[in-house]
Amino acid sequence: MSDLYLYILVMSVVTYLVRMLPLVLMRREIHNRFIRSFLYYVPYACLAAMTVPAIFFATDHLISAALGFACALFLAYKEQSLIRVALGACIVVFLAERVLVFVGML
């Protein structure tokens, strides 16, 4: 399993460099508008791509996952905190799966 530690090493070194280099090297502001725009959109593109479609397969049933997703969208739209959105989605999945078990679909 030494491979595992190699993965962790690569992961953490790259992650640290990405955080550290701009802070240490770049003392001036980036003026290239395209690069600034690209960097501005990156987190949203990446998080959205990671969430869909993966969230639909993260639970025991597609229906409970879809309801959890809908709940998270609603709470996030209402600008609730990270923890409330995350836990709200979990609770909805939990409740939905109790119902699915009850009606014999799970």
Next chain:
Amino acid sequence: MNTFRKGIAGGIPIALGYFAVSFSFGILAVKGGIHPLTAALISLTNVTSAGQFAGLTIILASGSLWEMALTQFIINLRYSLMSLSISQKLDAKLPLWHRFLMAFGMTDEIFGISAVQKNPLAPSFMYGAMAVAIPGWVLGTLVGGLAGSVLPAFLLSALGVALYGMFIAIIIPPAKADPAVLAVVLLSMGLSCLFYFLPLLKQVSSGFVIIIVTVVVAGLMAWLKPVEEEPSDV
């Protein structure tokens, strides 16, 4: 209140949120056959939700180290923008070692509370936030990893959406305020689905799907809808 204690105060709600989310990371890692302590080590050395989540996917799929490096680089590229923004808020005479240390705690949330502090930003504010948020992140992973194996399956299923819930909480409010961000979110979700369902595209590993979708969509929107000149005080 000194800046370190102010940082701690700001870091407490972050630590609670981190605990819940890293709890599910610990569960996922252990489910994939990784020891809880190793999962905690990943959290301690990376302190990044999206990056660790994608990294775990690559580890479990036995992806290449290049794929790992490239994925971490692309997914965490946003931290460069944050570091850049914070670098504009620092005292020019600040000793270099502070920049090395602060960089370690540059997460979405710690950046968020630091970016709204008055200029110049005191490094001790970030250290205060890091002092509570990072232990929250690592402990959550450890507890999740340990409890994950004894928790009943129906609870694990419910907790499976926690991380995605957090991602949604990060992307939706800005998407509400900015139509361009909304377009980015919808395009990325759509493109990511294409990779999941279409034959041929389906064979691309999930780490690369994230890279490709991110670069294509962020690049396209940066070209179509470049951001306005930023205000001088960010």
